Amino acid sequence: MARPAFTDSETSDDAVRATCDDASICKRYAASKGYWKDAFIQYFVRQTSDRKAPEINRGYYARVKGVNYLLDAFVRRCEQNCQIINLGAGLDTTFWRLKDENLLPRKYFEVDFPMTVARKLHNIKSKPPLSKPIIETHSTDTLLIDSQSLNSDRYCIVGADLRDPPMLEEKLRKFQLDTQLPTLLVAECVLVYMSPEQSSHLIKWAASTFHTAMFISYEQVNMADRFGQIMIENLQRRHCILAGVEFCRSLESQKDRFLSCGWNKVEALDMMSVYSKLPAEDVERMERLEFLDEKELLQQLLQHYCICWASKDQMALGLTKVSY
Numbered sequence: 001m002a003r004p005a006f007t008d009s010e011t012s013d014d015a016v017r018a019t020c021d022d023a024s025i026c027k028r029y030a031a032s033k034g035y036w037k038d039a040f041i042q043y044f045v046r047q048t049s050d051r052k053a054p055e056i057n058r059g060y061y062a063r064v065k066g067v068n069y070l071l072d073a074f075v076r077r078c079e080q081n082c083q084i085i086n087l088g089a090g091l092d093t094t095f096w097r098l099k100d101e102n103l104l105p106r107k108y109f110e111v112d113f114p115m116t117v118a119r120k121l122h123n124i125k126s127k128p129p130l131s132k133p134i135i136e137t138h139s140t141d142t143l144l145i146d147s148q149s150l151n152s153d154r155y156c157i158v159g160a161d162l163r164d165p166p167m168l169e170e171k172l173r174k175f176q177l178d179t180q181l182p183t184l185l186v187a188e189c190v191l192v193y194m195s196p197e198q199s200s201h202l203i204k205w206a207a208s209t210f211h212t213a214m215f216i217s218y219e220q221v222n223m224a225d226r227f228g229q230i231m232i233e234n235l236q237r238r239h240c241i242l243a244g245v246e247f248c249r250s251l252e253s254q255k256d257r258f259l260s261c262g263w264n265k266v267e268a269l270d271m272m273s274v275y276s277k278l279p280a281e282d283v284e285r286m287e288r289l290e291f292l293d294e295k296e297l298l299q300q301l302l303q304h305y306c307i308c309w310a311s312k313d314q315m316a317l318g319l320t321k322v323s324y
């Protein structure tokens, strides 16, 4: 029997799902080299024999530390009385880090395509270092778990398509999403894979659903220049289309998207600036790990990614002050 033909959108969704492996493999490699500590990523991805260049490792260092810095600052501002929704979480390990550091919010939600969630759940179920922290923070003997979701008191993972916010909300509400609680939404390298209309829809949904919230987005910027064009072409070659690249023209276009979608205060920095604002002592330690020949390449890489963070603060928790 002939194999059914895949539609273009199926092929491109597959390519988008595959980006999660790229990210986790690079994170695992850099963590194994000592760029930062992550005791849990080893349970999600195998170490590959491929060496990653020092500028890639430093780029990931800036990404992980940069996002964590704002995320931790949000949780501390709320005195942990908050929830986090990691959108397009892939194989991210932040829940386990926060548990280790006694910095868990009231509830930590993760969302990704059902197929990716099923993979993550398989690892969680079969590896005690991943399942133990979930069980330890759960109050009853019964844990709701099926092939597309897991719901415990403090951790929830659910399969959903971020391009359909009403369905996303329905699924999250089923698992005790509390729209009255200060909420942090995180999208690390995710919005760029959605069309401008789709990401705007998601960002608008977040602004209208939560009265006290912050949204952290990490993704490409300055993509209209030559280096940006090469990045786009490299991804296209792997059938990965940056459908939302229009918002990645500049820091201004990144900020405008949030401002026009209902967020009150927005800031954005390219990763070169974030890098220079990270705690100097740890940056010096990290820079001693590997000799870097290609300083210019690192600079170019860092100039082509950014962190944009938006807030609205009806409860006056001081969220607009969360910064580097």
Ligand SMILES: C[S@@+](CC[C@H](N)C(=O)[O-])C[C@H]1O[C@@H](n2cnc3c(N)ncnc32)[C@H](O)[C@@H]1O
Pocket (backbone or CB within 6 Å): 016, 017, 018, 019, 020, 023, 024, 087, 088, 089, 090, 091, 092, 111, 112, 113, 116, 160, 161, 162, 163, 187, 188, 189, 190, 193, 194
């Ligand atoms: C580059 S990976 C990043 C994973 C994780 N945020 C990290 O930084 O390690 C992008 C992730 O977004 C997810 N994603 C992209 N578009 C999505 C959508 N429409 N619905 C659900 N997940 C999506 C992909 O499946 C993938 O896991």
